[in-house]
Amino acid sequence: MTTVKDLGEQGLLKIFRQYCSNVVGDDAAPMGATLPEHQMVVTTDMLVDGVHFSDRTTSSEDVGWRAAAVNLSDLAAMGAKPWGLVMSVGLTPDTEINWIEGVYRGFSECLRTYGTELVGGDTVRSPMRTLAVTAFGQVPKDNLIQRHTARVGDVIVMTGLHGLSKAGLELLLDQNLEKNKELVQTICRYHQRPKPRFDAIAILHEILNHEHYLQGFPISGMDSSDGLADAIAQICRASHVGAKIYWRSLPIPKIIRNLAGEQALDWVLYGGEDFELVLCMPLPLAKKLVHQLPHAAIIGEIVEGNQIDGIKMQSAFQHF
Amino acid sequence: MTTVKDLGEQGLLKIFRQYCSNVVGDDAAPMGATLPEHQMVVTTDMLVDGVHFSDRTTSSEDVGWRAAAVNLSDLAAMGAKPWGLVMSVGLTPDTEINWIEGVYRGFSECLRTYGTELVGGDTVRSPMRTLAVTAFGQVPKDNLIQRHTARVGDVIVMTGLHGLSKAGLELLLDQNLEKNKELVQTICRYHQRPKPRFDAIAILHEILNHEHYLQGFPISGMDSSDGLADAIAQICRASHVGAKIYWRSLPIPKIIRNLAGEQALDWVLYGGEDFELVLCMPLPLAKKLVHQLPHAAIIGEIVEGNQIDGIKMQSAFQHF
Numbered sequence: 239m240t241t242v243k244d245l246g247e248q249g250l251l252k253i254f255r256q257y258c259s260n261v262v263g264d265d266a267a268p269m270g271a272t273l274p275e276h277q278m279v280v281t282t283d284m285l286v287d288g289v290h291f292s293d294r295t296t297s298s299e300d301v302g303w304r305a306a307a308v309n310l311s312d313l314a315a316m317g318a319k320p321w322g323l324v325m326s327v328g329l330t331p332d333t334e335i336n337w338i339e340g341v342y343r344g345f346s347e348c349l350r351t352y353g354t355e356l357v358g359g360d361t362v363r364s365p366m367r368t369l370a371v372t373a374f375g376q377v378p379k380d381n382l383i384q385r386h387t388a389r390v391g392d393v394i395v396m397t398g399l400h401g402l403s404k405a406g407l408e409l410l411l412d413q414n415l416e417k418n419k420e421l422v423q424t425i426c427r428y429h430q431r432p433k434p435r436f437d438a439i440a441i442l443h444e445i446l447n448h449e450h451y452l453q454g455f456p457i458s459g460m461d462s463s464d465g466l467a468d469a470i471a472q473i474c475r476a477s478h479v480g481a482k483i484y485w486r487s488l489p490i491p492k493i494i495r496n497l498a499g500e501q502a503l504d505w506v507l508y509g510g511e512d513f514e515l516v517l518c519m520p521l522p523l524a525k526k527l528v529h530q531l532p533h534a535a536i537i538g539e540i541v542e543g544n545q546i547d548g549i550k551m552q553s554a555f556q557h558f
Numbered sequence: 559m560t561t562v563k564d565l566g567e568q569g570l571l572k573i574f575r576q577y578c579s580n581v582v583g584d585d586a587a588p589m590g591a592t593l594p595e596h597q598m599v600v601t602t603d604m605l606v607d608g609v610h611f612s613d614r615t616t617s618s619e620d621v622g623w624r625a626a627a628v629n630l631s632d633l634a635a636m637g638a639k640p641w642g643l644v645m646s647v648g649l650t651p652d653t654e655i656n657w658i659e660g661v662y663r664g665f666s667e668c669l670r671t672y673g674t675e676l677v678g679g680d681t682v683r684s685p686m687r688t689l690a691v692t693a694f695g696q697v698p699k700d701n702l703i704q705r706h707t708a709r710v711g712d713v714i715v716m717t718g719l720h721g722l723s724k725a726g727l728e729l730l731l732d733q734n735l736e737k738n739k740e741l742v743q744t745i746c747r748y749h750q751r752p753k754p755r756f757d758a759i760a761i762l763h764e765i766l767n768h769e770h771y772l773q774g775f776p777i778s779g780m781d782s783s784d785g786l787a788d789a790i791a792q793i794c795r796a797s798h799v800g801a802k803i804y805w806r807s808l809p810i811p812k813i814i815r816n817l818a819g820e821q822a823l824d825w826v827l828y829g830g831e832d833f834e835l836v837l838c839m840p841l842p843l844a845k846k847l848v849h850q851l852p853h854a855a856i857i858g859e860i861v862e863g864n865q866i867d868g869i870k871m872q873s874a875f876q877h878f
Contacts, residue, residue, distance in 0.1 A: 281586035370690030
């Protein structure tokens with residue numbers, strides 16, 4: 239197996255350039271034009287071997303896909319379209335070239351899927367494999383989605399099912415849990431290949447462009463990367479409001495009932511890493527949006543106060 | 559000493575927010591407006607403890623300053639003004655809070671000095687302290703500086719002295735080399751606090767705005783982070799040209815002659831990390847630029863072919 243050390247920096251650079259749209263190799267990369275009446279948003283994430291990914295559950299292609307998807311999801315959560323990404327990679331000298339090529343391949347596949355590209359990067363030696371991704375997006379000035387603008391009376395929409403990424407992870411760790419191999423594969427993909435919900439943002443913008451009477455209400459929200467309950471709690475905290483959950487409307491997929499038993503609701507609320515969007519908006523707009531998105535649902539409403547009935551906020555995502 | 563583990567993620571986030579202009583804490587950070595007729599450029603770098611910095615030669619404030627400066631220098635090298643930065647930080651649980659506060663302090667001090675700000679970031683657990691910085695800038699569309707546009711007949715300008723960062727590093731490693739303590743301090747600062755040359759870019763743009771007959775010639779160039787010789791070689795390779803060096807015009811500072819003896823020229827050519835700009839442009843423009851920049855010099859010209867007389871390109875910057 240060829241390693242990073244065998245290939246050297248110039249060889250690595252050659253591989254990187256196969257996946258990078260900026261072939262000139264200047265100190266910085268020029269980006270395409272800004273859209274009129276749009277605002278730029280930017281997000282960044284660092285992923286460390288053994289902390290955020292592991293060879294045990296994740297192929298190199300999936301590591302690359304996820305590194306792109308988690309950042310793209312942050313853009314979608316602001317209502318933005320992707321504009322470009324950069325990725326810095328720290329590699330141990332004994333990293334196999336196959337591994338880093340797989341990462342670039344999965345990363346690029348995700349970018350292609352969502353119509354954007356890798357414009358620059360850096361490759362350095364490190365005692366631990368590390369990926370640092372920064373993503374830029376553009377959002378129409380009036381449609382910026384933020385956490386702190388939820389208002390009493392808004393309903394809470396989730397763009398898709400929750401708990402499936404957790405189910406996928408459990409199946410990856412113990413495939414004996416489920417006998418239907420095809421189903422196992424399908425569910426594992428929810429964990430391995432999260433999908434940033436740019437489709438939901440596009441539909442939202444389309445509705446707003448056609449239904450003028452729905453414009454002018456700020457839409458609040460974020461993605462559910464740290465769990466559905468966490469997203470609702472974060473929005474409430476930032477907006478100084480409470481929430482009432484429509485427990486009977488909260489979908490619990492059958493596969494999760496089967497795998498998790500009594501813990502099914504916990505998986506849905508606290509499983510995390512589903513990368514759906516949790517959005518607060520007036521009911522008429524929510525109805526139109528949910529109508530056009532399979533698996534989307536209105537799951538609650540924003541109320542006065544600072545309580546969220548039935549949700550316990552553990553410190554599940556204390557990362558240190 | 560309080561460590562990262564003692565403080566936890568929420569505590570770390572509080573410290574981060576003291577230095578970040580985006581206090582809302584959304585998934586992504588909104589950026590200020592784009593300038594008309596400007597183009598965005600972006601650059602990214604990863605810095606790893608033990609590879610790119612070390613407690614032995616670098617205080618935490620200087621680590622932060624350098625992390626900002628190396629990225630800002632890449633923007634200056636494209637002719638751009640800074641627009642904003644994001645920084646992801648990987649921290650070992652036993653990292654002292656003092657250290658990461660020092661990094662943010664030095665980072666912010668550099669940003670303030672050059673009129674820009676930290677707009678977002680990420681903080682994660684890592685087995686090795688790691689900083690990943692991405693910087694955005696904007697450049698007037700006609701003034702983008704790239705490596706591949708040097709033309710035969712251009713002269714080569716360096717915006718300041720070379721070899722001083724190498725001298726500073728040697729003095730940090732062995733202060734007995736020089737008895738004048740004040741001089742030692744001054745020289746060490748060249749290594750610890752490199753200065754991105756936005757001042758040179760501003761002067762260049764001013765000249766171009768006033769002297770219309772000098773406009774319309776592409777200016778080629780890059781920064782000298784990997785050494786003066788490397789910068790000249792990279793520009794020549796990208797532009798498919800050679801270079802003739804004016805050896806008698808190449809400044810060798812007296813302190814370098816004293817410290818390096820026979821190796822003085824090697825320090826100037828191959829020392830690296832001076833973060834000056836190496837620019838190729840028509841002679842009349844070069845004369846005006848050099849006139850306004852202390853220590854700037856015209857040190858050669860671009861010629862046909864692919865040779866650079868007197869420069870040996872070692873693989874000094876093979877980082878793996």
